Amino acid sequence: MADLNMYPNLMKRLQIARPPATTVLSPQPKPEVPKAQVAGDTLEVQSGVSHPVNKPSVISMPSPNFGSRPGGASDISAIVLHHTASGSVSAAQNIGRYFQNPDAEVSAHYTIGKDGAIVQSVQDGKRAWHAGESTFQGRGDVNDYSLGIEIVNAGDNRDAYTDAQYSALIDLCAWMVKTYNVPLERITGHRDICIPKGRKTDPSDNFDWDRVKKGVTARLAGQMPASAPSVDPDDRAGDNLAKGTSGPRVKQLQADLRTLGYFTYKEDTGTFADITHASVKKFQSEHGLDVDGVVGPKTSAAIAGALKNKSGSPSTAAAAKSSYTVVSGDTLFAIARRLLGDGTRWREIYSLNQDILKDPNKIFPGQTLKLP
Ligand SMILES: [Zn+2]
Incomplete structure (x- = not known):
């Protein structure tokens, strides 16, 4: 420090x-680090990976x-x-x-x-x-x-x-x-x-x-996977969803708004146009948010919260979000931010799904993840 x-x-x-400055500590023996934890020593290098x-x-x-x-x-x-x-x-x-x-x-x-x-x-x-x-x-x-x-x-x-x-x-x-x-x-x-x-x-x-x-x-040397999700530049750039954006995150937004009763178009198109814009504004006005039709961190968190509340009530238990199916473009960080309201909670999703996830950077469309 x-x-x-x-x-x-x-x-x-x-x-x-802080430890008192006068504390004198006897030197501790250096703990043996188990071999498997010493990266680089014991890794099997697969060619092509x-x-x-x-x-x-x-x-x-x-x-x-x-x-x-x-x-x-x-x-x-x-x-x-x-x-x-x-x-x-x-x-x-x-x-x-x-x-x-x-x-x-x-x-x-x-x-x-x-x-x-x-x-x-x-x-x-x-x-x-x-x-x-x-x-x-x-x-x-x-x-x-x-x-x-x-x-x-x-x-x-x-x-x-x-x-x-x-x-x-x-x-x-x-x-x-x-x-x-x-x-x-x-x-x-x-x-x-x-x-x-x-x-x-x-x-x-x-x-x-x-x-x-x-x-x-x-x-x-590319021999060792990252331990945590990396920053996804596309995801960062596309933090806010607004009119004119499109893609899997918009599709998920539409599905979420549909679950909450705000989006009633016949299908989730993945394109943020007038109907989605109106749905977002309606949601915002009923949740005390700035009514601008833009889905930024506050609106995202409010949607996540509303979904959580909804899933908590017995009458709609069927709609409970206990799992999520990965779509193209997803990262664990983005899923955690969107569905749990906090990107850093990706670790919880990762640890819940250790059986199917070997590397938090590698999730694939179609995988069904358990949610905390
Ligand atoms: Zn220092």
Whole structure:
């Protein structure tokens, strides 16, 4: 972590417990990592099978704590890993909220929670405030040219980094290495670049560097699938459904509005035209929403909520949405956002359907998924 110690009152307000500074911990033996978990060691490489390296899904929590990079985004040439030293916190969102406080005057580009969720606080092209006084391979001010990743961990050499964190970190680093051409040797730790030496100890001794570097290498070689759904650029671009849009998401919208009694056209056409527009507006006016006929996050969430309410009442139990059939263009993230009102709940769908899903990035039209 950059400098949480400098803000004891803030940390107190945020109720982030920290180990007392005077605690002396005896070094713990490094736990043996079971072989099967060491990516790259034991993977069977199937020829012809290559897993794409995309940016993993992130939860966006923009922080005001950043500046511009003197050398611009093309100067990005290092990745700095940190632990948060936040003992009682497990969710990346808590750290993301902390970084949103301008008084904190710290930030990192990304934070990885215990569950593997990734929060993005600062855009890659901007200079985050995570490294402080620092130098790396002869060049100072590491914030200028690095991407900072915080890993939620107590930092006491005992709190284990979770499998989900390693997987998310490997996905994220592999994508960064590929996107910004960062050599693997330039993934480093805060402890290794801080000035003076010894000022920082993160990431802690029990962090498994070997696992990360082997994992990133395997990901880049296409030998290892991503652990989480990647950002689907089409899905992002098409966040809002409005008049003139078309496709499987519109078709699903029509089916949902039909279930709720707002869409009565003879079929779900997948084309958002006047009738769908009128249906959406009617739904919005009856649910206290802005009546603009555009299906954005609020209207989506309201539709998901209405479907849930409807399925909860006994008289319409038959309409309960306990499963969903995948259509072309779907991603787990999009399904979770649409039907559960929160994209990050894709993990629940994934874990419910482990029997048919081997890779959360690979879902196929026609598959029927159980819903939580
Ligand atoms: Zn740090």
